[in-house]
Amino acid sequence: MIKTAVNLAGVELKNPVMTASGTFGSGEEYSEFVDLNKLGAVVTKGVANVPWPGNPTPRIAETSSGMLNAIGLQNPGIDVFCERDIPFLKKYDTRIIVNVCGKTTEDYCEVVERLGNEPVDLLEINVSCPNVKEGGIAFGQDPKALEAITKEVKKYAKQPVIMKLSPNVTDITEMAKAAEAGGADVLSLINTLTGMKIDINRRTFALANKTGGMSGPAVKPVAVRMVYQVAQAVKLPIIGMGGIATAEDALEFLMAGATAVSVGTANFFNPYATEEVVAGIEEFMRRQHVEDISELIGAVK
Amino acid sequence: MIKTAVNLAGVELKNPVMTASGTFGSGEEYSEFVDLNKLGAVVTKGVANVPWPGNPTPRIAETSSGMLNAIGLQNPGIDVFCERDIPFLKKYDTRIIVNVCGKTTEDYCEVVERLGNEPVDLLEINVSCPNVKEGGIAFGQDPKALEAITKEVKKYAKQPVIMKLSPNVTDITEMAKAAEAGGADVLSLINTLTGMKIDINRRTFALANKTGGMSGPAVKPVAVRMVYQVAQAVKLPIIGMGGIATAEDALEFLMAGATAVSVGTANFFNPYATEEVVAGIEEFMRRQHVEDISELIGAVK
Amino acid sequence: MSEKTKKSLKIVSQKEIGKDIYSMWLQADEMADAARPGQFLSLYTRDGSKLLPRPISICEIDRENRRIRLVYRVTGENTGTEAFSRLHAGVPVEVLGPLGNGFPLQEAEGKRVFLMGGGIGIPPMLQTAKELHAEKTAVLGYRDELFLNEEFENFANVFVATEDGSAGTKGNVMDAIRENALEADVIFACGPTPMLRAIKTFAEEKNIPCWISMEERMACGVGACLACVCKSKEVDGHSHVHNKRICKDGPVFLSTEVEL
Amino acid sequence: MSEKTKKSLKIVSQKEIGKDIYSMWLQADEMADAARPGQFLSLYTRDGSKLLPRPISICEIDRENRRIRLVYRVTGENTGTEAFSRLHAGVPVEVLGPLGNGFPLQEAEGKRVFLMGGGIGIPPMLQTAKELHAEKTAVLGYRDELFLNEEFENFANVFVATEDGSAGTKGNVMDAIRENALEADVIFACGPTPMLRAIKTFAEEKNIPCWISMEERMACGVGACLACVCKSKEVDGHSHVHNKRICKDGPVFLSTEVEL
Numbered sequence A, B: 001m002i003k004t005a006v007n008l009a010g011v012e013l014k015n016p017v018m019t020a021s022g023t024f025g026s027g028e029e030y031s032e033f034v035d036l037n038k039l040g041a042v043v044t045k046g047v048a049n050v051p052w053p054g055n056p057t058p059r060i061a062e063t064s065s066g067m068l069n070a071i072g073l074q075n076p077g078i079d080v081f082c083e084r085d086i087p088f089l090k091k092y093d094t095r096i097i098v099n100v101c102g103k104t105t106e107d108y109c110e111v112v113e114r115l116g117n118e119p120v121d122l123l124e125i126n127v128s129c130p131n132v133k134e135g136g137i138a139f140g141q142d143p144k145a146l147e148a149i150t151k152e153v154k155k156y157a158k159q160p161v162i163m164k165l166s167p168n169v170t171d172i173t174e175m176a177k178a179a180e181a182g183g184a185d186v187l188s189l190i191n192t193l194t195g196m197k198i199d200i201n202r203r204t205f206a207l208a209n210k211t212g213g214m215s216g217p218a219v220k221p222v223a224v225r226m227v228y229q230v231a232q233a234v235k236l237p238i239i240g241m242g243g244i245a246t247a248e249d250a251l252e253f254l255m256a257g258a259t260a261v262s263v264g265t266a267n268f269f270n271p272y273a274t275e276e277v278v279a280g281i282e283e284f285m286r287r288q289h290v291e292d293i294s295e296l297i298g299a300v301k
Numbered sequence C, D: 001m002s003e004k005t006k007k008s009l010k011i012v013s014q015k016e017i018g019k020d021i022y023s024m025w026l027q028a029d030e031m032a033d034a035a036r037p038g039q040f041l042s043l044y045t046r047d048g049s050k051l052l053p054r055p056i057s058i059c060e061i062d063r064e065n066r067r068i069r070l071v072y073r074v075t076g077e078n079t080g081t082e083a084f085s086r087l088h089a090g091v092p093v094e095v096l097g098p099l100g101n102g103f104p105l106q107e108a109e110g111k112r113v114f115l116m117g118g119g120i121g122i123p124p125m126l127q128t129a130k131e132l133h134a135e136k137t138a139v140l141g142y143r144d145e146l147f148l149n150e151e152f153e154n155f156a157n158v159f160v161a162t163e164d165g166s167a168g169t170k171g172n173v174m175d176a177i178r179e180n181a182l183e184a185d186v187i188f189a190c191g192p193t194p195m196l197r198a199i200k201t202f203a204e205e206k207n208i209p210c211w212i213s214m215e216e217r218m219a220c221g222v223g224a225c226l227a228c229v230c231k232s233k234e235v236d237g238h239s240h241v242h243n244k245r246i247c248k249d250g251p252v253f254l255s256t257e258v259e260l
């Protein structure tokens, strides 16, 4: 029997494959394509204390082997989320991870506190969204601010806290250490790389927001490098993401030191991607006679 | 008549298209494919005070719409370079830009001083190479160190100095301002993004150096964003690069605020790329009735 | 599980029916059974550097042979649509669909209906014309060269407008309506935003219920990513802001629901 | 300008000649005129996400029809070589070439020569066998399934080794030489590094001049990027360190020049 279960801060996932926040809604839409019961966890789109309308359109643009997005964290707010999205996810035998966004530390804490009584397994704090003016990335690019908000969030959190790191920094290990110092239980990385596309014929930005977050296979080498660096620098478990589309991609992250992985942009070009990654990891393990997935985690040093 | 000439710190280039250091040798190999007389400038591979053997192989790996390289600045040293490479380039009617690398500030200054008596038009200081242990990127990720080395190099330089910036930083404008404060005449960006690839079957790094620099179309959105940000932050002319393969790509950089552009990785999959970019820019200008290329520079704000 | 699937569909035939306008028949099987007029398919290139879907409206459904026809414009060099245009019969294409809501045919049954299409917004009106049992007037707007207009003749009264005046009314679809003093009780329309805006105003002035099919950049095509929103008058059901998802809540909206 | 060009070449024919081994003829025109045995071509995919060249040795040159034959192995799923294997006759492939130096045939004219090939290193020895006027012994090493061996019969005395012993000598090319007590004055060889290392040692022990064709990851293929170096005994002419560029200074090196 192959063992694919992994443990994130005391929470056991049946396998290391989860969805990347913002690419999978709260699971409903893709439940028409994949069996959510087969996933290690579903990570929801970022939710704030109140509904956010997000940015003007165009919100996305295609780039070579990737895309830019500036959705701007449109979300229905925590009330609707708790009434509708959590009950939907509870029907499935998978872990529920709620991605939390905010403009101020208080916003984050309000949502985190509110989720304390909900059947949610882990909280992912998005301090790295490059597409909103306030909050978001401001916390994610300054180690002191990151440590402070981590501490604050931890005061209110009943569930283990995942801090989601931005790749738009000089030294990712410094950020990882700051989150660790602040009491984070798990780290997830990478969020999107800030990018821009110009429409030369219309002489304007391709996105209404000018800049957007780059994701997809194009960013994978940066993501693998950062996961590797962070795995060498801190003791916390890591959720690796950035360009994962296949089991081979996921295995790169696991071998670089990630305990779990998220599939994001790939859902958009292959709605079956998450399930296929789960199956592909199992197949690789069988082929290579790996009994326990923990043998693969951090296998390349 | 269409005017494509641009001016970099007093040096006029017949057009804004140059080669990216390290992808074009000193021009000889690609002179079998393109007419160097048609290019705005040839930028040479980085040269140090003494020959450098570079890194062990494998030195490159393919990634989605990009590549990783860890050549490690193999170069013949300044003596052979002055005897062989400069005379070769002098035969052509194009500007000569020498890319300079080093391990210590003294190394850089030695090469810069030595080039003072050579028929070289501009010097590009590579303080952003992620593939060598000492020097290189250490200077390129710390604004104070960058300002200091810029000042030092300027003391020895007879030609205008281009400081080449690393994209592996939290805030590229801070670096640009530091170089400006240090007396840089021109900025070029971006150098490569640090990345990693893992060979899951052999359970090892794809590159002998573990990490490498990512380049090619995959990085273009990050490069355009940084060029745009820097153009808003400093007054210096900018040489934009990162993923340019076509005239359309080059025009994105020009509109984002670059005065000139470099074609790098694209040479590897299209040895005619540089000349095609020159021709394509002219064609775009004709089609859009742009008489002077300066109308396009920074046209998108 | 749902009707939506992602599959490799074989191209049955493809031909250029106008300058840069291609008509492609796909062997769609269940996707054809499930498809409704006004819905769309997302097509994917096989070039790993072009990842996002190209949403293309369903132009015609051959229910007997279980085929779907797409009519699309090649938007430029080195685009995904250009890649599709180079594919031959027998070659497989990755397709996600059917997506979106489609036109609410029941709202127009038996009434006088305008089927208005502008440019590359014309194709979805064809299957709509085929399936709708009503008194149909197709008002088709072109820049210059006509396409598909003859095929509408079988199902509707056809009026044409061209910007250059080379056929029908010189001007746009609204000019054609005025010039021919056309009238209707319901409007179904698809085309560029300025045209939809004019139709919306016209419909609201005349108090005619009007459904328009909208366009926006898409990533997921299924309502998950919130890329493709348009401004809605009322707070939307999904995000509780004022943003409807064109891919899932649309692409067809009652004109009074949305802002243009 | 030089003999090197990058061009779209039409595939004349392609077939699978062994498990995952494909033989492709290209209409190469001037590239065929310029090509020499032991040189290689860089092939490019049409997938914008796979940018780098796939260097493939020239297996055969049809000088009359100006065609070049490549024999290559598909290395896995979703690779560039897999993409090539799916192309049909008539389809164009982007090719840069001819690249590299080739075997120094003049060094072996009239002598007793071993033409040694291991696995996917066998193909370049075929054109070498065709063009070399000498007393030729081809020693071909396979894992199990044989390919191309019969074609060598026309030009050389052929000895085969297989790892599983299913044909010829059980073992590798060195075992075949020993088992058959073969002798030569010059060696030309291409194959995996362990085989080349054994041949180099053998040649140096016997004091036989030996040229080997080497392999490394390539980006430019023309000597500009310094990706593809191997360690050389002497300071190299280009960078004045100890690194020869396989794409330009090689791929064929005198065994004593390089370290393996």
Ligand SMILES: Cc1cc2nc3c(=O)[nH]c(=O)nc-3n(C[C@H](O)[C@H](O)[C@H](O)COP(=O)(O)OP(=O)(O)OC[C@H]3O[C@@H](n4cnc5c(N)ncnc54)[C@H](O)[C@@H]3O)c2cc1C
Pocket (backbone or CB within 6 Å): A061, A062, C040, C052, C053, C054, C055, C056, C057, C058, C071, C072, C073, C074, C075, C076, C078, C079, C080, C081, C082, C120, C123, C124, C214, C215, C216, C217, C218, C251
């Ligand atoms: C619901 C819907 C139905 C459509 N039906 C048709 C149709 O029947 N026939 C037809 O020719 N066109 C139709 N379009 C427009 C069509 O989707 C675009 O022309 C096409 O995606 C452009 O892709 P490309 O490869 O040519 O361009 P590229 O420039 O390569 O596209 C880059 C990216 O931008 C997106 N994009 C570019 N233009 C548009 C656009 N106008 N709308 C949405 N996304 C865009 C592409 O999908 C792709 O993700 C429809 C669009 C929508 C939203």
Ligand SMILES: Cc1cc2nc3c(=O)[nH]c(=O)nc-3n(C[C@H](O)[C@H](O)[C@H](O)COP(=O)(O)OP(=O)(O)OC[C@H]3O[C@@H](n4cnc5c(N)ncnc54)[C@H](O)[C@@H]3O)c2cc1C
Pocket (backbone or CB within 6 Å): B061, B062, D040, D052, D053, D054, D055, D056, D057, D058, D071, D072, D073, D074, D075, D076, D078, D079, D080, D081, D082, D120, D123, D124, D214, D215, D216, D217, D218, D251
């Ligand atoms: C001078 C030379 C001649 C060669 N001749 C032949 C031949 O005649 N027949 C044949 O089957 N193979 C030959 N090879 C090996 C062939 O180049 C690789 O098998 C091929 O590039 C693998 O590409 P892929 O698309 O299958 O793999 P991918 O994994 O998709 O390749 C990814 C990248 O790695 C490079 N790469 C992977 N493996 C190798 C390798 N072994 N050597 C160099 N680059 C590699 C690819 O070129 C590509 O850039 C030769 C290599 C060299 C250097």
Ligand SMILES: Cc1cc2nc3c(=O)[nH]c(=O)nc-3n(C[C@H](O)[C@H](O)[C@H](O)COP(=O)(O)O)c2cc1C
Pocket (backbone or CB within 6 Å): A020, A021, A022, A023, A045, A046, A069, A071, A073, A099, A126, A129, A164, A190, A191, A192, A214, A215, A216, A217, A219, A241, A242, A243, A244, A262, A263, A264, A265, A266, C219, C225
């Ligand atoms: C359309 C879109 C929306 C996203 N929204 C969120 C979000 O709400 N919260 C968040 O933490 N990350 C968000 N992300 C980032 C992803 O979760 C992920 O970190 C990133 O896309 C890299 O992974 P990928 O390359 O697999 O997509 C979003 C990404 C995309 C493409």
Ligand SMILES: Cc1cc2nc3c(=O)[nH]c(=O)nc-3n(C[C@H](O)[C@H](O)[C@H](O)COP(=O)(O)O)c2cc1C
Pocket (backbone or CB within 6 Å): B020, B021, B022, B023, B045, B046, B069, B071, B073, B099, B126, B129, B164, B190, B191, B192, B214, B215, B216, B217, B219, B241, B242, B243, B244, B262, B263, B264, B265, B266, D219, D225
């Ligand atoms: C193989 C290779 C070697 C490089 N060597 C150098 C170098 O010596 N000095 C330098 O400043 N940049 C070097 N670079 C970086 C390029 O000049 C350029 O900044 C980068 O590749 C981004 O541009 P591109 O995407 O067009 O390649 C090298 C890049 C590559 C791919």
Ligand code: FES
Pocket (backbone or CB within 6 Å): C217, C218, C219, C220, C221, C222, C223, C224, C225, C226, C227, C228, C229, C245, C246, C247, C248
């Ligand atoms: S495209 Fe994702 S919500 Fe419409």
Ligand code: FES
Pocket (backbone or CB within 6 Å): D217, D218, D219, D220, D221, D222, D223, D224, D225, D226, D227, D228, D229, D245, D246, D247, D248
């Ligand atoms: S591949 Fe560039 S030097 Fe050989």
